[in-house]
Amino acid sequence: MSERRERIECPYDAIVFDNDGVIVEPTDRDVIVDAVVETFREFDVDVDRSHAEWTVASAAGPTEAVHEDHDIDAAAFWRRREAKAADAQCAAVRAGGKQVYDDVNALDAFDTPLGLVSNNQHATVEFLLDYHGLDGRFETAYGRHPTVTGAERRKPDPHYIETALDDIGTTDALYVGDSEKDIVAAQRAGIDAAFLRRDHVAEVDLSVSPTYEVPDLDALVGTLSGQSRTESD
16 A cells, blocks of 8 residues: 555545545456346346346446346345345455555545445445445445435436535535546536546546546545645635
């Protein structure tokens, strides 16, 4: 991990971070695809991996991916899918996957409350923060609830970002993510956005403009340290 940074006066009242691809490494797609295939089998539906891959890659919601195509109760299927995906990711973490990025100690430089909002399952987020000893770094943290409504509220919907900001008690905030959905969700929440262009998104083209674009968390600290609160208003 990066060395502990000298604290800076942050130009925002709060900073909220995405989790996968920002704080910890992204999940191996095969882990989720396997969980989806197994969930379909539990509902007596055989699907090939290409179909399961589509439901993961497209972030398809429970209704269109399950009820309309396979006549399965969407709510029951989604609860089971979420539980199996969370269990599979936790097992992958215990086996050495989803490591914390080396620059995570850059978060120590901020003199403002930090939050975390992820599109991953809330159970997965809780496990990751506890397993990696990160839970004390964030004042509030959310993943999606294991329900149809929770799925509908995934980013780019701003629901969980807005909920985190309510917990902290501010709307003067920055959201830091590694996808276009993150930027759109931040903009819909009425706050600034930073795009973290790590190696896994080095070639991604954005159709929206973030407030900042930086390669890593150390660079984010450097960028924000040169600004005053009045400059960010």
